[in-house]
Amino acid sequence: MGVFAFARYSSAALGYQCDLEPAVKKVLIHCSTMLTTVWLVIIVCAFWIMRYCWKRRRLWYLASKIPGLSGYPIVGSALDLTGTNEKCLKFLRTHLKKYYPTVKIWVGSWLWVAVSDPDDVETVIKSTKCLGRKFLKDVLDHGRAGDGLITLSGDKWTYHRKEIMPTFKLSVLKNYISIFQKYSFELVNKWSSDANGKEMDIFNVICYYNLHMVFSTIMGVDIDSNNKKLNKYLISIHNLKKLIIDFLRNPCPKFHSLLYAKKIKNNTKDFVDFPNFVVSEKISSVKNKMIENRSNKEYESQSGNIKLGYLDHLVESLLSGSSVLSEEEIRGETVSTMFAGFETTAPGSSFALMLLAFHPDIQDRAFQELVDIFGYDKMQPATFEDLKEMTYLEQIINETLRLYPSIPITMRDVEEEIPIKNYIIPADCTIMINFLRNPKYFTDPDKFDPDNFSPEKKSTRHPFVFKPFSDGPRICVGAKYAMLQMKVLLSTILRYYKILPVGKLEDLERLESTISIIPVLGVKLQVKAILNGAILTQTPLVNSDTRARALTSTLQRSTQQTEWIFRLTSCSGLDPRPAGNKE
Structure with missing residues (x-):
């Protein structure tokens, strides 16, 4: 009634004779409707919050028992993860070390739990309760990247893995060694013009040849370096890695993925298009071979058993009607495999070279091992037996991955x-599986010491102190592939060049993570050619017996080298024989 009285008084004072009651009633009805709606929204929100809290009560209770960072209300520690990738990685490394062996980190409502103790790592890695990576799948799904082993879980992951595992057996991988060697020789030849002590950043070059190794082996295709799709693909990988890191640091990842869905889709277009182009080319190639009644068995062992590479196996199975995977699934797996193959070994090789540059005594010892195997013949291609003898080089690779793992933290969803x-x-x-530089198992955990992986020291340690390629049901299918590739590449470089440092060793601790880790200041070093079997230091490291064995080895391998060169040049369409002697 107060509203009506006020309206009458106001109209009388102003000399108006109009009746305002109908208008006021209409306003009151509208206000009542709005008030009812507001109350309904409050009730629904309250019910949703209660349901949300009830559903997550167990998670919060168990999380409260785990030490670590609670962060700020609502956003958790998300504000600490803002800024540069270097700052973010430093924050994580600091707190993982501070709260060792188990730490919790809240990123908004998203709980991360990091484990570092070897017993806990073993439990988690071998568990079948944390096989998925939904957080990564959510990003890639917006880009229609398809499903691959790195994102799948459950039954689908099981039959995908069962189909792919045979293509990474050692009997198949042995056939890749000559291809690794071919591109390694190309790389050292490319550096020949800079082998005068000139400073250079080698990371992009390592990535370039690493990618071509992946194409020529796993994919079974040769890609033109000037291919526009390839160049766009490399740019898209760089952009996608940034988007994934931004997604991980966001306190509302689901909202973030929806908000940036269009951006993700645009940036992943080339990331998806190029693998699809590779698969289409392979399908067309295999079809043509079938039509011409030619064998599509690309790899065959001495025993006569068919040994196909990854993409050849999947496509041949698809076209013959015996495939477990559909064409769409093959395309999804190819997107995943190309990304994983490109992302892991290049940082490992780059860090190994930088560490050898700062530790000349270790570099000399590695060189001596190679002299024992190859003599002073730089052109001698490595065989599988040679790679098995590179025990100290393997220790160097393992120690490098201990200090600078390609993927510093492995993340999985806990179901x-x-x-x-x-x-x-x-x-x-x-869950975050982290392999720290653990002082409990390493005397000087920050020091580069390949002897940490000598057989004697390895036998006294917990086996899950160091698992660079994971273990258990989700062990990396390409672990042996990666080790063979890095051995061939590093052994070839060390036979040709002395690696010299640029900057300070402390600069290697300035790291940033874009899924894999790389130095903030780049992978910079110098190379100097080793001429006529010159030893790296002024002090002779090879005694007379070793020198004699090396020269004998060189003579014995000369025939093998000639045959290998003929085989390599014939594959590239060249004929090494003189013009008058080609019968």
């Missing part, structure tokens, strides 16, 4: 609770 030594990891969180 069910996982009990570890002192805590229970709750379901619906993301």
Whole structure:
């Protein structure tokens, strides 16, 4: 009634005789409707919050038992993860070390639990309760990248892995060694003009040849370096890695993925198009061979058993009607495999070269091992037996990956609770598997010492102190592939060049993560050619017996080298024989 009285008084004072009651009633009805709507929204929100809290009560309870960072209300530690990738990685490394062996980090409502103790790592890695990576799948799904082993879980992951595993057996990988050697020789030849102590950043060059090794082996195709699709693909990988890191640091990842769905789709177009182009080319190639009644068995062992490479196997199975995977699934797996193959070994090789540059005594010892195997013949291609003898080089690679793992933290979704030594990891969180520089197992954990992986020291350590390629059901299918590739590449470089440092060793600790880790200041070093079997230092490291064995080895391998050169040049369409002697 107060509203009506006020309206009458106001109209009388102003000399108006109009009746305002109908208009006021209409306003009141509208206000009542709005008030009812507001109350309904409040009730629904309250019900949703209560349901959300009830559903997550177990997660919060178990999380409260785990030490670590609670962060700020609502956003958690998301604000600490803003800024540069260097700052973000430094924050994570600092707190993982501070709260060793188990730490929790809240990123908004998203719970991360990091484990570092070897017993806990073994429990988690071998568990079948944390096989998926939904957080990564959410990003890639917006780009229609398809499903691959790195994102799948459950039954689909099982039959995908079962189909792919045979293509990474050692009997298949042995056939790739000559291809690794071919591109390694191309790389050292490319550096020949800079082998005068000139400073250079080698990371992009390593990535370039690494990618071509992946194409020529796993994919079974040769890609033109000037291919526009390839160049766009490399740019898209760089952009996609940034988007994935931004997604991980966001306190509302689901909202973030929806908000940036269009951006993700645009940036992943070339990331998807190029692998699809590779698959289409391979399907066309295999079809043509079938039509011409030619064998599509690309790899065959001495025993006569058919040994196909990854993409050849999947496509041949598809066209013959015996494939477990559909064409769409093959395309998704190819997107995943190309990305994983490109991303892992290039940082490992780059860090190994930089560490050898700063530790000339270790570089000399590695060179001596190569002299024992090859003599002073730089052109002698490595065989599988040669690679098996490179025990010290393998120790160097393992020590490099201990200090600078290609993927510093492995993240997986926890589908069910996982009990570890002192805590229970709750379901619906993301677990981070981290291999720290653990002073409990390494005397000087920050020092580069390949002898940490000598047989004597390895036998006294917990086996899960160091697992660069993971273990258990989700062990990396390309672990042996990566080790063979890095051995061939590094052994070839060390036979040709002395690696010299640029900057300070401390600069290597300035790292940034774009899925894999790289130095903030780049991978810079100098190379100097080793001429006529010159030893790296002024002090002779090779005694007379070793020198004699090396020269004998060189003579014995000369015939093998000639045959290998003929085989390599014939594959490239060249004929090494003199013009008058080609019968």
